[in-house]
Amino acid sequence: MQKDQIKQLIRTKAESIGFLSVGFSKADFLASEEPRLVNWLKAEKQGKMSYMENHFDLRLDPRKLVPGAKTVISLAYNYFPDSVQRKDTFQISKYAYGKDYHEVVKAKLRSLVSELQSEIGDIEGRVFVDSAPILEKTWAEKSGVGWLGKNGNLIQPKAGSFFFLAEIICDLDLEPDGPIKDYCGSCTRCIDACPTDAIEAPYIVNGSKCISYATIELRDADLPELFRGNMNNWVYGCDICQDVCPWNRFSKPHNETEFLAKDEILSFSKADWLDLDELTFQAVFKGSAVKRTKFSGLKRNIVFVDQWKDLS
Secondary structure, three states, rough: OHHHHHHHHHHHHHHOOOOOEEEEEEEEEEOOOHHHHHHHHHHHOEEEEEEHHHOHHHHHOOHHHHOOOOOEEEEEEOOOOOOOHHHHEEEEEEHHEEEHHHHHHHHHHHHHHHHHHHHHHOOEEEEEEEOOOOOOOHHHHHHHEEEOOOOOOEEEEEOOOOOEEEEEHHHHHHHOOOOOOOOOOOOOHHHHOOOOOOOOOOEEEHHHHHHHHHHHHHHOOOOHHHOOOOOOEEEEOOOOOHOOOOHHHHHHOOOHHOOOOHHHHOOHHHHHHHHHHHHHHHOOOOOOOHHHHHHHHHHHHHHHEEEEHHOO
């Protein structure tokens, strides 16, 4: 089978499984990303995400992560919901409405690889869903899956940015796709809308100022003063910079049953969230990415946002 036929087969199979798009890059050293990553870490924009400093060489060269790798296949999987939470309550990111995406998307990837192996023979490689030291957005951008927006999210011209990224790093020797044009233009809506000024300049996001970082990654007993009165009711993650992005007017609801939100998540009032106990937390968020914060972490966020609401 010719290289272009293999690429088309991968695209067709991926689409049939539910993936939004697929792109191909040569597995090589990310020379242009090295100084950017070094400067970002030196400026401590990772906050207390110390894992970002680990496995530096693996982040820049997938061949060290997967020996023998020749191609990085980047894939996108839609999670934009058809129903969202009521506006007058505490908010969680849309990606966390349903079952944990790590499990759902990784199962899709494994199914894709299995189908490909039945068609073209053995494939040596590994599948990843936000689970290894990989610069996912960089690889997706290189492969033309989307362009990297000013808010640090990958954007597609016909689908917006509400999608997960995943990779197959393998020994298939395929022609790489090139990047697509950056269509952000002069727009600064994401920068203007961020209540904590986490987007310090176009394409430069200070992770330590991000509401998603504060509500998910930061495990301190209390949140920094920067976030007082600036949380806009977000208690797990934050979608502000995506919600205001003009390109997300093209987002279409997903058809993945595993990502459907439980009724409680969509209907909870502020009182319901404030009254949340651990038993209810375990029941409502069983199998959800929200479990990452544990009950104590989510409760900390809810109490913090409620405590400083008068400044919002």
